[in-house]
Amino acid sequence: MATILDTPIVPTVSLADAVRDPDGFAQALGGSFARYGFAIVADHGVSPELIAEADAKAKAFFALPEEVKRNYANAGSGGQRGYIPFGIETAKGAKAHDLKEFWHVGRELPKGDPLEAVMPPNVWPEEIDGFRRAELALYDALEEAGRRLLQAIARYLELTPDFFDATILNGNSVLRLLHYPPMGPDGPSIRAGAHEDINTITLLLGAEEAGLELLDRDGNWLPVQPKPGELAINVGDMLQRLTNNVLRSTTHRVLNPAPERRGFARYSMPFFLHFRPDYLIETLPGCVSDERPNLYPVPITAHDYLYERLREIKLA
Ligand SMILES: O=C(O)CCC(=O)C(=O)O
Numbered sequence: 221m222a223t224i225l226d227t228p229i230v231p232t233v234s235l236a237d238a239v240r241d242p243d244g245f246a247q248a249l250g251g252s253f254a255r256y257g258f259a260i261v262a263d264h265g266v267s268p269e270l271i272a273e274a275d276a277k278a279k280a281f282f283a284l285p286e287e288v289k290r291n292y293a294n295a296g297s298g299g300q301r302g303y304i305p306f307g308i309e310t311a312k313g314a315k316a317h318d319l320k321e322f323w324h325v326g327r328e329l330p331k332g333d334p335l336e337a338v339m340p341p342n343v344w345p346e347e348i349d350g351f352r353r354a355e356l357a358l359y360d361a362l363e364e365a366g367r368r369l370l371q372a373i374a375r376y377l378e379l380t381p382d383f384f385d386a387t388i389l390n391g392n393s394v395l396r397l398l399h400y401p402p403m404g405p406d407g408p409s410i411r412a413g414a415h416e417d418i419n420t421i422t423l424l425l426g427a428e429e430a431g432l433e434l435l436d437r438d439g440n441w442l443p444v445q446p447k448p449g450e451l452a453i454n455v456g457d458m459l460q461r462l463t464n465n466v467l468r469s470t471t472h473r474v475l476n477p478a479p480e481r482r483g484f485a486r487y488s489m490p491f492f493l494h495f496r497p498d499y500l501i502e503t504l505p506g507c508v509s510d511e512r513p514n515l516y517p518v519p520i521t522a523h524d525y526l527y528e529r530l531r532e533i534k535l536a
């Protein structure tokens with residue numbers, strides 16, 4: 221049988237180019253969002269050692285017995301911190317829950333910080349040595365990569381390049397460590413139902429195991445196939461709203477792979493980059509015109525918007 225060589229549909233862009241040719245990179249990134257609603261980014265500055273360490277600690281946690289993991293299910297924080305067991309998150313409007321368990325890491329705040337009112341404290345599994353250090357290091361590195369990507373997005377939108385820096389300072393960003401267990405050959409076909417992300421942009425690591433698909437502007441489901449270590453980036457609802465849908469929040473889902481890979485678990489690590497809670501999401505004037513009237517005339521803070529949406533996916 222002839223081998224079909226898979227050429228990834230969404231092309232890879234290199235964040236290293238942002239230093240050499242900031243405008244060229246901004247156009248490449250923005251063009252990928254315009255065409256696919258996703259971008260794949262190499263040379264993002266998050267070191268392979270850091271990724272491997274964070275991944276190993278997450279896997280060690282998920283390998284713990286269910287009753288131990290449940291000690292970290294932190295019902296009081298609206299699903300924003302600690303362990304979220306199987307059977308909770310349900311894509312908006314979907315009947316079946318997703319086949320995944322996950323862990324949420326949030327921002328570490330100095331004691332007494334006023335933001336404690338809206339950002340619950342982190343919890344840490346005491347069974348896994350070095351978990352806290354590894355996950356916080358990845359959180360910081362992904363936040364910095366996200367800031368650099370937003371500088372390119374600002375250029376693409378013809379804003380000053382540092383426009384987003386202040387909007388994400390102390391943002392309510394969340395690192396999600398995900399585990400989808402292996403399935404039998406006859407298992408269900410969907411690992412995570414079709415959804416959009418709520419936040420500003422998402423930086424996803426660990427999507428090299430097949431299954432992630434995006435819904436493109438023509439209504440086709442296309443595979444997202446980053447190579448190991450590359451980041452898959454998508455725009456979330458908050459940036460869609462701010463840009464009056466110039467940048468679209470792309471629907472995506474995770475399918476169970478072909479039967480021969482069904483016996484493998486999927487571990488992925490999306491970083492949901494958020495605006496700071498008091499940032500007022502008010503349509504950018506440059507994204508409104510006669511042909512594109514303002515779809516969101518009433519502004520909303522990032523915090524209020526987040527909680528509206530978390531209730532819809534049964535996390536709050
Ligand atoms: O597992 C993945 O690769 C994607 C996860 C995802 O889309 C999400 O958790 O929002």
Ligand SMILES: [Fe+2]
Pocket residue numbers: 415416417472
């Ligand atoms: Fe997602």
